Amino acid sequence: MNPILLAADSGSSARSLTITLFVIFVLITLGITVWASRQTRNATDFYAGGRSFTGFQNGMAIGGDYMSAASFLGIAGIIALSGYDGFLYSIGFLVAWLVALLLVAELLRNSGKYTMADVLAFRMRQRPVRTAAAVSTITVSIFYLLAQMVGAGALVALLLGIKPGETFLGMDADTAKVATIVFVGVLMIVYVVVGGMKGTTYVQIVKAFMLMCGAILMTLLVLAVYKFNLSSLLGEAATKSGKGAAFLEPGLRYGKEVAGDPTQTFYNKMDLLSLGIALVLGTAGLPHILTRFYTVPTARDARKSVLWAIGLIGAFYLMTLALGFGAAALVGGAAITKQDKAGNTAAPQLAQALGEKYLGGGTGGSVMLAVIAAVAFATILAVVAGLTLASSSSLAHDFYANVLKRGQTSERQEVQVARISAFIIGAVSIGLAIFAQSLNVAFLVALAFAVAASGNLPAILYSLFWKRFNTAGATAAIYGGLVSAVLLVFFSPVVSGSPTAMFPHNDWHWFPLSNPGLISIPIGFLCGWLGTLLSREPADEAKYAEMEVRSLTGAGAH
Structure with a gap:
């Protein structure tokens, strides 16, 4: 029996189990959402x-918010x-x-009320700053939403066992992916419209617990295969990857040295630096x-929540190493790319391989796959x-409220x-995600991080720490x-000019880097500085x- 793709005799059971577990999770979370809606009486409750x-x-x-499909599916892949x-x-x-x-957690909690713009507009003219903050928030969120929905679509053909030439409910694999993206989009709209922040928070708490349990189980099983010998695991991963010793050394994907082409080598190294900067600075600007x-009563609780989050997230990211190298060793790079070229199904495929090894063949693989699939979908829905x-x-x-109605609402x-806005944003995200299915979800999130670090972070830091900063500087x-950031992404190999681009058969790219952070983040800080100095508006x-x-x-904090 092939340990990677769903076997014919266990395909229907895996499909049924996956759907059953997913439906149970959706019903539980919808119940939480309805309960939360009854506790939502005013704007503070909703926001x-x-x-x-x-x-x-x-x-x-x-x-739960941070450990997204990019973490579980993309990084492992x-x-x-x-x-x-x-x-x-x-x-x-x-x-x-x-x-x-x-830099931001405690200061932001004390200075704002509901959104990032509350901090930016505190000592500025309200309308231009809040308009800019709203545009930035929506842009970053849509980039991030694309990643989650692409991850959902990538799971479907594997989880439902749809192979080439087969259909499920009359749908082939590609149609099923699109249908899943639409379904996830509709569910996320329901969570927000009905439950607000209370419902969303409880869904994220449940999802974080499920994800940690799933990751711990898979990590322990991977280590058990190699008798907790990391050297054996890494050696097997390098062998099965088809890339040999290079698999365990830097330069296989980022910072590649291209023989006889120093220009491309330089671009590759700059792309690596750009990605690193975007990842490290992006979180502090994610809306x-x-x-x-803002959901905690005091600044002390804000600090505590970040410390708890660091512990949880740190443990999880250490486990992604076992998941990624375990997938390379037990599944193999060829089988992963056969199922999904971007590698987004590596973790579920690893779950199936572990289930077949420890839980009794094909049926055990189906059970394990279904459980991890449900966790992955829970992850996507919560984020x-x-x-x-x-x-x-x-x-x-x-x-x-503050721009159109000038606070008179x-x-x-x-x-x-x-x-109403949730419906509009959901519809836009669904439409864009259908075109982005060829991209790795971790990579899509890295783009969202770059956009957040380029636009939001400079404005936040200047607002908190620079007395001279003014409205012109904030909007600039x-x-x-x-x-x-958005223009550089549009003219980069991510969108056109490469086999894995959103539009692989077109080529209008001229920017050589895949991640714009190295250029766009300094531009954001420079624009804020120049806008402030060139403006005659006095700082308050x-x-x-x-x-x-x-x-x-x-x-005086809220």
Whole structure:
């Protein structure tokens, strides 16, 4: 029996079990969402969960928000296919939390109310800054949403056992992927519209628990195969990868040295640096992570929640090493790319191989695959709900209430607009995700990190720490970083000009790097600095002093 692709005799049982487990999870989370809707009475409940979560609960929810499909599916896939170079993602995502903890977590919790723009607009003119923040939040969220939905689509053909020439409910594999993307999009809209922040947070807590249990189980089984000898695991992974010793050395995917082409070698090394910078700085600018700091009652709880999140996330990313190298060793690179060229199904394929080895052949493989598949779908649903909530909240609170209505609107109207916004953002994300199915989900998230670090992070840091900073500087930082990042991505090999691009049969790329962070992040900081110095608008020093006291002490915080 082939240990990689679903065997014919166990295909129907795996399919039934997968669907059953997924339906159970969806029903449980919908129940939580309906319960939370009855506890949502005002804007604070909808946007910030009534600021009622403990540091531990919020830490679990942050972990649930952060450990996305990119972490579980994408990173495992990149490590399985690229070895040492895939490890960069694990380290980058983890180190990024130190930046978030040291620079923004407590200060943001004390200075804001519901969204990132509350901090940026505290001492600026409201309308231009909130408009810019809303545009940036929605852009970053949609990039991130694409990754989750692409991950959902990649799972489907494997989980439902649809092979070439076969159909399921009248759908071939490609149609099933599209249908899944639409289904996930509809579910995420329901979570946000009905449950708000309370429902979304509890869904994320449940998902974080499930994901950690699944990752721990798979890690222990992988290590048990090699009698907890890491050297044996890595050696087998290198052999089965088809790349030999190079699999365990840097340069297989990033920073490649191209013989006889020093220019391309230089670009490859710069791309590696760009990716690293984007991963490390991006977290502190992610809107859906920043809004989580508002759900706790005090700054102390905000710090606690980040510490809990770091512990949870750190343990998880260490386990992605076992999952990635385990998939390379037990599944093999050829079988992984046969199922999904970007490697997004490496973790579920590893689960099936482990199940067949330890749980009794094909049926055991089907059971293990179904369980991990349900965990993966839970991961996707929880993260897309958080992203949709962050972007719809920004559209309603920042743009509608404070820009269009100039603050003259009721909380009820604002929440109603947030719910309508969730439908719009969900529809846009569904449409774009259908075109991005060929890309690795971890890579898509790295692009979201680059956009967040380019537009949001400069504006946040300048607002918190630079007295001279003004409205012109804030809008210049956000738009400068955002536009440069998106334009560079559009003209990069990610979108056109390469076999794995979104449009592989077209070529309009001129920017040589796959990740724009190396260029766009400095542009964001430079635009904020120049915009401030070239503007004649005086900085509001009294407001800055008030913000400084509030951010550092918590006095007057919401």
